[in-house]
Amino acid sequence: MDFNDTPEEAAFRKEVRIWLDANATRKSDDSKAFRARNDDPGLLAKAKEWQDKKAKAGYARITWPKEFGGRGGSPILQVIYQQEEANYLVPLGFFDIGLGMCIPTMMAYASPEHLKRYVKPALHGQEVWCQLFSEPAAGSDVAGIRTKAERDGDGWVINGQKVWTSGAHYCDYGIVITRTDPNVPKHAGLTMFFLDMKSPGVEVRPIKQMSGGANFNEVFFTDVRVPDSQRLGKVGEGWKAALTTLMNERLAVGLPSGGLDIDELMELARDTELEDGPAIRNQQVRSKIAEWYVQQQGLKLTRYRTLTALSKGQTPGPESSIIKIVAAPKMQDMGAFAMELMGHAGVMKEDVPHAAGFQAQWIGGAGFRIAGGTDEILRNIVAERVLGLPADVRVDKDIPFNKLTRS
């Protein structure tokens, strides 16, 4: 056992480092980079510039076929690139959904002409894509969407509302799942399209989150016209297309980076005086630190097991399905615990070392447990796909959508 690169991987890593050194600034302090990322209003323009540079050098999507601007490389090379890129001060995050979910769905269903038109600008960061799936009444049960698309001549007219659409406020295109037949059971009446986010009748309203940020949006459709040529997959087969998109989601959501972890918690415990001495000497505190350390290590090492399979050209096992189930509650609970160590001052946003960071985890953790598959849905997935337990009883399975009881 070892954590070493194969000779081919090592050569690629070296090549990537040389390129990154020549084109970007190496990080000196993680937290500074973290702040810069959140505070800079011109970040999207910088991200687009960086994406274009990457695409020109062939690093934007290493696993994509060459005809689409990739290298036809193995997934492990993509991982190596990302590991190295994470050490540099570069703006990231704007293209993950488009390139990780939307464009792969386009590749599966769009016409050659459309691929020729849309893939390259997306890869080079000139056009940003979003995914329009969730609705106010359809979260975990996404097949319960109500946004409807109706035939009108050689096109379709879309009416309805989407929600939790990441980046819709700066996106150029989106893929949208709609209901085209309410007279059949819910999964059977769906159809997917892609559309121009600047189409007449599309209105984007940012959602202010509990964290204060506004990365997500509500998107309203009022008589939005879409040509039939922008349909992805057959009429009534939108669920199949949606699964293609969602299969890639948990890879795209990934782990939040740059947050505080065990080192900072230990630092805090050393500096905090409890009644009987420093918190780090308190057995309850030590127990908590140990448990979270075991989780932190467990997640890192589980990822190494997955990477090992990729490095050997094998299909990884299901072990990576545990990552978000563990990471999200850990983030929330550790944040809350660290705040508790600070006493009443744990509520203050200023003048308390690390307070803001741990508060951000406590707040952000609440959202992370929901985004990209809730804790509960992820447990269902493990139970069903890994352990082979039966799917939930679905009482709406055979009932036409327009006969269902609605919330």
Add this chain to the structure above:
Amino acid sequence: MNFDFSDDQKLLKEQVRKFLADKCPTKVVRRVLDGNETHADDVWKGLVDLGVPATGIPEEFGGLGLSPLEVCVVAEEIGRAAAPVPFDTSVVLATEVLKLAGSDAQKKKWLPELAAGKAIGTLAIAEGPQPPKPRTIKTTFGNGRLNGRKVPVTDGEAATFAIALANTGGAGERAVSLVIVDLKQAAVAKKRIETIDPARKHAELTFKDASAELLGAEGEGWRLLERLYDAAAVYFAFAQVGGAEAAMWMARDYALQRQAFGRAIGSYQAIKHKLADCYVKLELARSNAYYGAMMLTEGGADLPLAAAAARIAATDAYDFAAKENIQTHGGIGFTWEADTQFHYRRSRLMALSLGGPMAWKDKLVTRLEQKNAA
């Protein structure tokens, strides 16, 4: 990145797994649990024929000279079967402590016997109530004679020799030393004691002027024991991972078959989420155990930290899977006739025999502090 076992190691694992599935089904565990035999000698002899006790012993001492990784994969299978054999005691603890602290003469004397299955070794540390500490050990060793009482001793009856912790007169941590004692002498009295896991028999050993000799230097007992426990924690973690996995699948199989309120209980989220949590804990444990195995094999500086993490994660995974297996079974799971009890009992035994999770969590943070200070 090569964070996995080799094909050969997986083959060995498969071989041991098949052997145990065939020769050590749960009815053998039950036989020992209900009966008088000290261990399943038929299974043990078969494992000896397969070379299991010889696996990690160097070739010069009659072993197969394989790495800790091979011992780890075997441990996982022993744990999966909850096999009633002296693996944890003889193959892990006695073998490892001899490799760690034995003089050349002691290795020459005992390791070939262990490898050939002619000797069974065990560790004799505890002395009744209270977790053992250097200052509380009352057993004494001097002038080649061992006096005192050790209880509980796993496999105390089956074992032909033991490594005991004894007071040798020094101060503080240096008050204690390890000694090796032949259990076949008249100066050693063995008495079976009842425990929560009757499938692994335990004894009280009383030494009256028993002939013994130091293992390792005088006063080094506690430090050697700590180092031994780090290595043992990794092997135990693999056995715990195997046991946790077996308990999880036992619960899953029952959940598929048992009907309530018109459907399989495995279709209810209360059961699905519980079993998903078993899987989550199992994989965290497996990943931490792999790293422990890697550090053990390399002799890496991270071993103390990796061993503690592996121990904590594996104990948690096995405890959880074993208790939720009973819970998933409902009433039938609480009967003597159900197989659920084997893992419940074994998980607690394994959680306690190297020191419980609370002690290991404290150790882990101490080691983290040392690493950060370095």
